[in-house]
Amino acid sequence: MADQQHKMNLAGRLAQSFYQSKITVLIMIAIALFGLLAVTVTPRLYNPEIVVPAAEIFVMRPGSNSEEIHNLVIRPLEALMASLPGVHHTFGYSVNDMGIVTVEFQVGANEEKSLLEVYNQLSRNMDKMPPGTEQPLVKSIGINDVPIMTVTLSTSQLTPVALRQVGTRLMDQLQNVPxxxxxxxxGGGRQAVNVWLNPAKLASAGLSLKNIQQSLQGNNVILPGGHLVNDNHEIPLRINGALGSAQDVGNVIIGSHDGQPIFLKNVARIEEGAAEGHTAISNTAGLANRMQLPAGTNxxxxxxxxxxxPGTNAVTVADAIKAKLGRLEQEALPEGVHVTITRDYGARADDAVSTLFEHxxxxxxxxxxxxxxxxxxREAGIVILTVPLTLGAVLGIGWLLGQTINRITLFALILSLGLLVDGGIVVIENIHRHLHGCAKGGFANCVIHATNEIGNPTNIATLAVILAFVPMAFVTGMMGPFMLPIPIFVPIAMIASVLLAYTVVPWGAxxxxxxxxxKAADTHSHAGHETEHEDGTQAPPDALQSGYLRVVTPLLESSGRRNIFFLIVVVLLLLAMLMPLWQFVRPQGMNGPLSALGVNLKMLPEGNVSDFMIQVDTPAGTALDATGQVAQAVGDVLSHNHYIENFQTYLGRSAPVDFAGLVRGDMMREGSNYAQxxxxxxxxxxxxxxxTVAVEVYKALQSVRSRYPQAVIKIFEVPPGPPCVPRWWQRFMARITKNCGNWRGR
Structure with missing residues (x-):
């Protein structure tokens, strides 16, 4: 024993320092409180936040068609942006009078630095822009642009203008939530003054559209008018010529004839109402709606x-929004306006995290x-004591490192749970093995010696496990930061568990x-060694040991049996390795029904979320009403599904973007032949x-595809992992988006 004390390794020294120290209890309490604090304050999200810096550059050049915008503005601008370091991809998009270039940087790039490089590149090359090009507008795109909550207001009792005004007031109140x-x-209708010109009257007056445009611009102005000084007081003056009503617009003088003024109302019909829109939004009740409305009510x-x-807790923010929305719904909304929460990432994150905590x-x-x-x-209680302490230490360190509590974080903890008890089990088993050989006064030395004895092998085993997970930290693309919590949390959990095994387990033992x-020492001193009878024969083994001996002994005694056993193991290993390959060559195809005893091969399991999306693309030039007919036919199918609570149709534009839609470029999509x-x-x-529900809906939409063969109807599910977009998909999106103008991808 004395020789062993001089050869103490890390495990033995830690056990010797902490097995009877009062500071051990304080450390345990501190770790527990640290973990509780981390669970309370660490932001909860559904997925890890992936930083993909991107920016949209809007360039106006009035009077140019889409081809001119494409060749004179978009292509040179794309080349300038593609030359920036760290740019992963650029997309060009052009319509009449305007073009957009989307610049996507590498995953994980510094967002502020990336945007600064875009601004600098534009500033240095503004002189290369063709004449007539206006100052470009740069708008950043990031993960924080994705809304965590969407609230839909629907009613059949208000005009589109009145409904938008109600929505504006509610939005202003919700935006004040911390x-x-x-x-x-x-959606809704914007308040506007609509002018319906009479071509015949306009021609008889000898006026053109340009005359009317210049007259309206000259009359609809607000300008500073200098100032007056009176009695040592300066009074600022302003010229307020803003047109505020249909009457004001109608009284604008646009010309003269025979010495008489010609008013705009003389050549046009002028009305106040909703501005002419190219989009339409509706909310439809499904069979499972909670508003007690008939299915299909639109x-x-x-x-x-x-x-x-950025960096805030989606759960607490969403809860605060819902609390304020509940008060406003009772106090401020008109009767007959239905409020529907159509996206709640806070509830989704809380549900996912709570479920994983439960598991x-x-x-x-x-x-x-x-x-x-x-x-x-007793031994089990000592080992289990280290588990919550390890989890608390891991979550606390993750909080300090800026990590969030999400489903990948908790998956890493569940993955490492079986590993992090190994150290404690090895230590307590070795202490138990030495238990019966310790004298009554030497138990402390036995605890230290038993811990020291397994220290080096346990350290090597722990290091081997850590090295197996560390390479995941170097995965590139979106999958890298998505899976980053695993190579962070698993090594931390392993290190924390082995340190607690060397400190808390000896203390508990x-x-x-x-x-x-x-008691074992007393028994040993009175009756001899416990594994032997008085006549020196060995005591019979227990049931577990007997079963083990019956399996292993024949293999040790017979080389033939050993070879057969090894052959069976090799065959089973090869069959297991062939299972993924069979998915690619099976007669049913990769996405066909599984074969007998087949197993799906996937990077991640299917998510079970509460929403999915349908996209409708009709041929280029299709009118909005015709696209609406296809969307209505899709809605008729959806309204008969028992699992659908409600659905919102966004005609002519994209639905509120999610992260997958952000990567797909949905924010740029609009047009009369498009709906989501x-x-x-x-x-x-x-x-x-x-x-399963999405597949059921897809099959039910076959009748709609037959009725409208020119329409392309696609279903987008929420991906279980990061939305990685392959190049073939980018080219496909480029082709189907040509109907809105010219589209390029670099």
Missing amino acids: DVANATLI MPAVTITLAKR LSIAVGVVAIILMIFLGW YRFLRKKAA IQINLVPRDERPMSH
């Missing part, structure tokens, strides 16, 4: 989108039961196994997997 970054309003709608500030607790409980069966309740050791339908399902405990 940690809400920005809010936008989609109402005009507006949608409020709300995004959170983590179940896993801890299962481990505890197994340890109690095979080690005894010394406190709770001393009586057991003393956002579908919301009942809670997941009331339906099958969302993928």
Whole structure:
């Protein structure tokens, strides 16, 4: 024993320092409080936040058609942006009078630095822009542009203008909720003065559209008019010539004839109302709607989108929005306006995290039961004590490193749960092995010696596990930052677990196994060694040991049996390795039904979320009403599905963007031949997997595809992982978007 004390390794030294130290209890309390604090304050999200810096550059050149914009503005601008370091991809898009270039940087690039490089590149090359080009507008795009909540207001009792005004007032109130970054309003009618010109009267007056445009611009002005000084007081003057009503617009003088003024109202019909729109939004009740409306009830709608500030907790922000929305719904909204929360990433994140916490607790409980069966309740209790302490330390360190609590974080903890109890089990087993050989006064030395004995092998095993996960930190693309919590949390969990195994387990063993050791020592001194009878023969093994011996002994005694056993293991290993390959060559095809005993090969399991999307693309030049007919036919199918609560149709534009849509470029998509339908399902405990519902809807839409063969109807599910867009998909999107103008991708 003295020789061993001089050869103490890390495990032995830690055990010797902490097994009876009072500071051990303080450390345990501190770690527990640290973990509770981390669970409370760490932001909860559904997925890890992936930084993909991007920017949209809007360039106006009035009077140019889409081909001119494409060749004179977009192509040179794309080349300038593509020359920037760190640019992953550029997309060019042009219509009459305007073009857009989207610049996408590498995943994980510094967002502020990337935007600064875009601004600098534009400033240095403004002199190369063709004459007539206006100052470009740069708008950043990032993960925080994705709204965490959308609220849809729908009614059949208000005009589109009145509904938009209600939505604007509600949006202004919700935007004041703490940690809400920005809010936008989609849909409804904008208040406007519509001028319907009479071509015959305009021609008889000898006037042109340009005359009317110049007259309106000259009369609709607000200018500073200098100032007056009176009695040592300066009074500022302003010229207020703004046109505020249809009467003001009608009284604008646009010319003269025979010495008489010609008013705009003399050549046009002027009305106040909604501005002419090229989009339409509606909310439709499904069979499972909670508003007690008949299925298929369709109402005009507006949608409020709300995004959170970077680094804030999606759960708390969403809860605060819902609390204020509940008060405003009772106090400020007109009767007959239906309020529907059509996206709630806070609830989704909280549900996913709570479910994984529940599974983590179940896993801890299962481990505890197994340890109690095979080690005894005292030994099991000591090992289980290290589990919450390890989890608390890991979550606390993750909080300090800027990580969030999301489903990948908790997956890493569940993955490492079976590994992080290994150190404690090895230490407590070795202490238990030395238990019966310790003298009554030497139990402390036995604890230290037992811990020291397994220190180096345990350290090597822990290092091997850590090295197996570290390479995941170097994965590139979107999958890298998406899976980054695993190579962060698993090594931290392993290191924390082995340190606690060397400190807390010896401390617990010394406190709770001393009586057991003393009893074993007394028994040993009176009856001899416990594994031998008085006649020197060995005591019979227990049931577990007997079963193990019956399996292993024949293999040790016979080389033939050993070879057969190894052959069976190799064959089973090869069959297991062939299972993924069979998915690619099976007669049913990769996406066909599974073969007998088949297993799907996927990077990640299908998510079970509460929504998915349908996109409708009709041929170029299709009128908005014709596209609306296809969307209506799709809606008729959706309204008969028992799992759909409601759905929103965005005709002529995209639905509120999610992260997958952000990567697809949905924010840029609009046109009379385009529509998206956002579908919301009942809670997941009331339906099958969302993928199953989506497949059911896809099959039901076959009749719509037959009626409208020229329309392309696609279903977009929420991807279980990051939305990685392959190049073939980018080329496909480029082809189907040509109807809105010219589209290029670099």
